[in-house]
Amino acid sequence: VNFVSAPFAVFLALSYAGYWLLPRGRIRKFLLLAASYVFYAAWDWRFCSLMAFVTLNAFLAGNALGAGRNQRLALWLSIGADLAMLGWFKYAGFLAANAGSALQALGLPALVQPPPILLPIGISFYTFHAISYVVDIARGKAKPHGLADVALYIAFFPQLVAGPITRAGFFLPQLDRVPRFSAEGQALGLRLIVKGLIYKALIADPLAGLADPAFASVSAQTDRALIEAVIAFAGQIYFDFAGYSALAIGTARLFGYRLPKNFDYPYSALSLTEFWRRWHISLSAWLRDYFYIPLGGNRGGELKTYRNLLATMVLGGFWHGASWNFVLWGALHGLGLCLHKLWLKVRPEFLASESWAWRGVALGLTQLWVLAAWIPFRCASLADTRRVLAALTALPAPSVPALLILALIAADHVIGRTRMPASRGMTALGRPVFWTGLGALGALIVASLPLVRKAFLYFQF
């Protein structure tokens, strides 16, 4: 299941060769579907049935919606079934544990025991795909498709376990066309894969080596070590998830499919509103379109807007995992978004300038908020969270590794946003230089990969 592994490389090579060698037509889609289920079964074959159930549920509801029969009932039954399943597998243990604690606090016997449930990998992502399918049909943004198409949309292996969360209206029309092999598509795909490999294996994993030991024993760390760990984690989660997303989008591109962009250099955001347009874009857009706007969005006055924002972000935090830490993280971001909206209303005119100095202040404040919010996200307990937040407020000077991590993030954000055109001398040789260069870079990356790898962070969500 891990994209950065030799078995996945073999799996990808076989799927890729089979896909493009097969004659054009539905058989290619069936091959991709079979490969996606094999991919999922490699983690735990029993849960393939769960994914199949989600698919069937979405397919039947989609057909009912398309036929105009009992539309409301079909929509809510389908969404309810998806959410019930997600709730059971992801949140039942958490809710039972909290209910037990509450009863104990009241002096009552803990009648509710947390059930031993294994969290199916990627469940948060494929249930959202299924919900997107029925909602988009109900809204007229997608048309009902055949079972194989729906199954492939939900199970497509590049985005199966950690997104990007793809809208039905975005992906299904691509299944109606026949993907063509193009050098440009392959170049884009491979370039993204190379970038993803560097992000994940060469940057995020070593950063985990800096962050994990400190977060494992927070009370034993100095303020400086804790700040280094927080900065390392901020780098780790970005490079890990953005790396996974690049690998997923690049892999899909190799098969001729597009997936939505998931990251757009979020640590350059000048406000939290902008941050959420750049970080996990597919989730924030999903929550905006399927939760925030139906909840009322920014229609209905300021207070309601703030309420909706907070509720959306708390839900987003809870989506990441059944833990109060994630809820707190979501709430902090919700609060930050509300404060930003409030600031936009009350700020004096002269502060609305776009000067360098002001942009620098905005960048600093925004990223400091983001950094502080990562603390509850990563800490194992609220006590650890308090300790690390105290270290942050002590403002110790950054260590050399911390400065280098910040420099690396800055370099990534500056260089990554710059597309280098071929210089004049390279025009004739542009394509051979690009492809041989990419191959050479591949050799260097393979030689640099540590053979012991960590799983992607977002696989747990």
Added chain:
Amino acid sequence: MDPGRSLIATRGIAAVFAVVVLILYGALDGRLPWLGHFEWIGAATRETSQAYTAALSSPDLNEDGQKLEAFLFEQNQAARSDLAGAACILIGPALAMGPDWPCAPYWHRLGPPHQLHDRIRQQGGGAYSVWHGTLYFSTPDGGDPSRGRRFALWVPWTEAASWLAAAATLGLAWALWPWARARLRLVAALFGLSAAGAAASIGGTVAGLAWAGLLLAAAQLLPYRPTSRPARAPIWALALAGFVAADALLGVACTSLGLTPRLQTMQMLKYLVERQTDRPILLLVGSSLTQYDIDEAELEQALEAAGHPMTVLRLGFGGMSAPERLYYIRRYLAAARHRPALVWFEISAYYDLWPLKQLEQNRYSTRAVAAMDAATLRLSLDWALGPDAPPTERWGLAADLIGHFALHVSQAGFLANSVWPDQLAADAFAGTPPKTKHFVDADIAADLAATDGARTLSADLLAPGAALPQTIPSAWARRALGKQIDLFRRAGAISFGFYAPPARMPDEGAYARLFCRARPGEPCLIASDPTLLAALGHDEAWLDETHLQGPGRRRYTDWLAAQLAASGTLP
């Protein structure tokens, strides 16, 4: 002034200032001389004849577990009587860091710092340490510090200096931005170079991050122009050519630089290769049984006492089965300063009947990949596709082996997991790990007796689904052994033999007997001596269920020496 010129001037001044700060910061090892404070040492208390203690203002001043950069100075009397001296008191001892600094005549720097308290007590001479808000120190001449002398501890504000350096870096970036914006390739190259410099100077994780930054910049800066024209050459062929060429160059570079995988087995190999001796070498080849059960030095002494002065070496490591051994044997023979005259091989049912078990349990590990060259692959495939491997596992295993080989050939992980030759220690692994398991003596004696009496093999040591080989050793094990013996013979070895270390597993006992019976005329030592077994029947003789330790190790080594001496094969 024209606003444009004014901005250019501002950026220029900022750049100059930032560069000065950064140069000072770098030259002074993370400190800036004017940032810090000094603590006058008040009443000092004598601890022993040479050591004194003095309370500092803050218990946070501490080098317990971290290297606090504080400097102890003694003030010259003249400092209080002339103008320059007074200025130097005012400035503090920061400007007396080196002999050429203006205040150097007024401040005498003490040291060495960070000393153990015992060292300060014993040797004095200005040694000191800062310990939880207490200065623990000595005077250069051993005199009383409170008699007309003044001392000061200078505590640089390293944190403030770091912030200032960070601010200077940002300032420099701002100052250079208009210029850099138009030269992103050059900036990326400079970033790569400075990252490489940081990598070289810092090492470890930070070096890896810097290298990753370099690759990232390279990936982003690859020239690319989207075009609708069809490709003239197959794109995959071009990419493959690039991969192969870079891989070959990398291989040449790594070999010429002597980079070696960071593995304990490589430490063992380095020890074997570099061992100097003028005596004939007896090489024992095996696994963890050879590593733990035999004491090299003890065996040498015992053989010498028996009239056979020899150098004993062990090419054996935990989990090392025949295919992996073959790799290390070849590397050893290719580089060894002295080659073995005699080679004895360990007999082990565990490794002969399921030789790829360790590889299956440690798939795609650095060690498994490092040893999977073409010869190891051939021998491993020979087993995996032969009659001894479980039929249902064959093709999966073969694919895995080829995967390991592919990673080996493409040098996967080589840059991440390798070290320079001087960073790899030669290690004979002479000891055993701490004992954590305990046994009842009677159980050990019963196990040893059962092993000694066993004559038939069960399927317990086989891979699930595999069948017992028709002969012992199996045809594959004979071929594997034959390859190893051939290599040694070509390298000049003149005599070979076999030994089965003590075991508490009946299958091992039965296997050893069947093995030795199949090689008549060749020396074969099975640890079945009743006196030896009686001596090994105690808890303290065993490290765990399989390996000896302490007294058990010594007893077996002595017994082995006696048997080797009696075998008539030693020079």
